Amino acid sequence: MATQNLCTVERRGRVHLITLTGAGEHRLNPALLSAIRSAVAASAGAGALVLAAEGKYFSNGFDQAWASTAPRHLQATMGGEFRGLVADLLALPMPTVAAVTGHAAAAGCGLVLAHDAVIMRGSRGFLYMSEVDAGLKLVDFFAEVFREKVPDAVNRRDLLLRGDRMAAPEAVRRGIVDKAVDGGVEDVVNAAVAEAEKLAARGWDGEVVAEIRKAAWPNLWSKVKDYGADAPAAAARPRL
Amino acid sequence: MATGDLCTVERRGRVHLITLTGAGEHRLNPALISAIRSAVAAARASPGAGALVMAAEGKFFCNGYDLAWARGDPSGRIAAVRAALRGLVADLLALPMPTVAAVTGHAAAAGCGLALAHDTVVMRASRGFLYMGEVDAGIKIIDYFGELLRQKVPDAATRRDLVMKGEKMTAAEAVRRGIVDLAVDGGVDDVVAAAVTIAEGLAARGWDGEIVAEIRKAAWPELWSKVKDYGCDAPSRPRL
Numbered sequence: 001m002a003t004q005n006l007c008t009v010e011r012r013g014r015v016h017l018i019t020l021t022g023a024g025e026h027r028l029n030p031a032l033l034s035a036i037r038s039a040v041a042a043s044a045g046a047g048a049l050v051l052a053a054e055g056k057y058f059s060n061g062f063d064q065a066w067a068s069t070a071p072r073h074l075q076a077t078m079g080g081e082f083r084g085l086v087a088d089l090l091a092l093p094m095p096t097v098a099a100v101t102g103h104a105a106a107a108g109c110g111l112v113l114a115h116d117a118v119i120m121r122g123s124r125g126f127l128y129m130s131e132v133d134a135g136l137k138l139v140d141f142f143a144e145v146f147r148e149k150v151p152d153a154v155n156r157r158d159l160l161l162r163g164d165r166m167a168a169p170e171a172v173r174r175g176i177v178d179k180a181v182d183g184g185v186e187d188v189v190n191a192a193v194a195e196a197e198k199l200a201a202r203g204w205d206g207e208v209v210a211e212i213r214k215a216a217w218p219n220l221w222s223k224v225k226d227y228g229a230d231a232p233a234a235a236a237r238p239r240l
Numbered sequence: 241m242a243t244g245d246l247c248t249v250e251r252r253g254r255v256h257l258i259t260l261t262g263a264g265e266h267r268l269n270p271a272l273i274s275a276i277r278s279a280v281a282a283a284r285a286s287p288g289a290g291a292l293v294m295a296a297e298g299k300f301f302c303n304g305y306d307l308a309w310a311r312g313d314p315s316g317r318i319a320a321v322r323a324a325l326r327g328l329v330a331d332l333l334a335l336p337m338p339t340v341a342a343v344t345g346h347a348a349a350a351g352c353g354l355a356l357a358h359d360t361v362v363m364r365a366s367r368g369f370l371y372m373g374e375v376d377a378g379i380k381i382i383d384y385f386g387e388l389l390r391q392k393v394p395d396a397a398t399r400r401d402l403v404m405k406g407e408k409m410t411a412a413e414a415v416r417r418g419i420v421d422l423a424v425d426g427g428v429d430d431v432v433a434a435a436v437t438i439a440e441g442l443a444a445r446g447w448d449g450e451i452v453a454e455i456r457k458a459a460w461p462e463l464w465s466k467v468k469d470y471g472c473d474a475p476s477r478p479r480l
Contacts, residue, residue: 132455135448143458153392154418160459161338161359161452163445 006035014047014200015193016094023055028107029063030074033081040088041229047200049092051115052099052189059108061130080227082107083141086114087228090213090221093206095199099192100168100177101185106130109159110142113149113176116213117199119192120168122180127171132163141223148217150176246275249282254290254443255436256283256337265303266296268350272306273324280331281472290443292335293435294358295342297428302351304373318379323470325350326384329357330471333456333464336449338442342435343411343420344428349373352402353385356392356419359456360438363411364431365423370409372402384466391460393419 008019018039020026036051043049053059062082067075089096098115105128112118112127120127129146131138138160150156155174158164168180181191214221225231248259258279260266276294283292296302310317332339341358348371355361355370363370372389374381381389381403393399398417401407411423424434457464468474 135451137454138458
């Protein structure tokens with residue numbers, strides 16, 4: 001899996017735009033997660049970050065096909081990498097915007113919600129917490145993403161316990177998504193970049209943004225912080 | 241107090257329907273709660289059961305704790321019935337199938353809490369209200385009960401109106417405020433029929449019951465943590 005084909009990175013003004021490339025489902029496996037984390041780390045110096053995708057899918061969740069053939073310790077790596085990506089996004093010293101250009105399911109939906117702002121394609125694609133239909137448990141911090149970002153009990157119930165597929169207009173109405181954008185993938189990306197540029201133009205101190213974000217979602221932060229790029233290295237952890 | 245007269249249990253298709261019997265207030269005391277918990281356990285064990293509905297006969301769904309009985313030994317009995325309800329809430333949260341409360345009549349105080357402990361709530365439109373009467377009756381709301389309200393009534397203004405003002409909320413108002421999913425016209429039987437229909441629809445999704453229970457616990461983790469040691473699955477507590 002050549003990392004350079006997994007995502008691209010570009011600067012548009014003050015905005016650091018990461019795009020998951022290709023027409024596939026952008027399933028999250030260690031290689032893609034690692035590529036995204038590298039792309040996030042490369043945002044140093046930018047004023048805001050946008051995460052988008054090409055094609056019909058934003059991300060359809062974990063790469064279950066890969067996981068079913070991978071040895072157990074590598075599967076744990078996939079979960080750890082995802083947790084690390086969420087930590088990196090929460091600790092990022094700039095505002096973050098998810099450009100939900102297509103379907104976002106399970107871990108893909110969680111990844112969307114880990115951003116400060118969510119812009120979603122109006123005419124196509126839905127948010128879908130597929131775990132209940134697929135017979136999968138929720139990882140603990142996943143549920144925490146939901147609890148903090150989807151505080152309304154009915155919305156949480158409908159997404160998690162009913163597996164409702166939620167299109168953009170419904171998601172905006174319910175307060176889960178900030179804005180629905182008409183048109184195609186490019187229009188969604190442009191709208192997300194415009195929103196990110198507006199946030200970057202506020203000229204906020206990035207470290208303060210990161211600290212305020214961690215304070216706003218403290219339970220989520222506490223569950224992921226040991227996995228982030230800034231976490232004390234594993235070697236530093238005392239061994240008995 | 242013969243448990244046989246306290247609630248009935250029947251199967252309607254894949255739905256396990258528990259009905260609190262009689263024309264009285266269905267006040268919660270250890271005997272009634274024990275009967276309800278037995279019925280819930282029976283639903284859990286019932287082969288092919290896909291969903292649970294809790295309903296009641298008469299003018300009341302449940303009018304709260306049996307305060308008349310509790311007066312016999314105020315400190316001891318109130319503590320006992322609170323602990324018993326805590327166990328019932330734990331059993332409902334851990335139940336491996338979707339749950340629907342059919343609020344066929346007035347639901348007050350602990351009775352209101354019991355309704356909210358279900359995944360979905362349908363309520364009779366023309367009669368009956370939700371009423372957190374504790375403030376009027378001079379009864380405290382203890383930790384897990386407060387947590388239940390915080391999780392299921394996250395809107396601060398609604399929670400304030402219910403709990404701090406003792407507002408009596410009709411079905412229409414409760415639907416508008418997002419506490420109740422559906423207001424049903426007609427009589428008790430119509431409400432029960434609507435609840436059973438919804439429950440049958442949820443059962444038809446064919447979800448893995450254990451997954452439903454795990455996702456529910458992950459969706460309401462603070463509430464679960466406050467009640468889990470009292471449920472039927474809790475390991476027997478070590479005695480010093």
